[in-house]
Amino acid sequence: MTDLAKQQFQLKLKLELIFWALTLLLVGLLTYPLFSIMQDWSFVYANALFIVIFVTYTRHLFLLKYSFLAYAQWAKFVLIFASIPLIFKLIEYTFNFQDFMESEGLPSFTPYFYPEVGIKQQQQLLDYMKGEYLFFGVASIIAAILLPFRLLISYWRVYNKQGTV
Secondary structure, eight states: OOHHHHHHHHHHHHHHHHHHHHHHHHHHHHHHHHHHHBSOOTTHHHHHHHHHHHHHHHHHHHOGGGSTTSSOHHHHHHHHHHHHHHHHHHHHHHHHHHHHHHHTOGGGGGGGBOTTOOHHHHHHHHHHHHHHHHHHHHHHHHHHHHHHHHHHHHHHHHHHSTTOO
């Protein structure tokens, strides 16, 4: 491995670690209000998955040439086909939440709040939870639909337009 290739690898590794740290920080910041005054929330893992998928896939949509995926053709191939069941799972999580909201409603979360939380604060948190969950749910579905097309274009460019991603 040449010095230039080693430097590029180290820069990509640092960039990847920074992006993952920022993604985990964002997950923590967005889910903290829910954990701070709720004892249990059954949709927390899907919510974290939505945020991670949205941030990671959107990053790869726009910054693909700065990631390890840029010239890893086998990884692109795997991600293209792995996105298909992932899209269906994300849609299922979103529909399950919407179905729960329609059948049980926001007040069904009231028993999960700590006793000292007031009604007004509960309603604000429930509105935040619904908006945040649905925003990242829909955004992650859109990003998961778009990324395979971006990877397919990149896959083609690597073979047919040497040097581009």
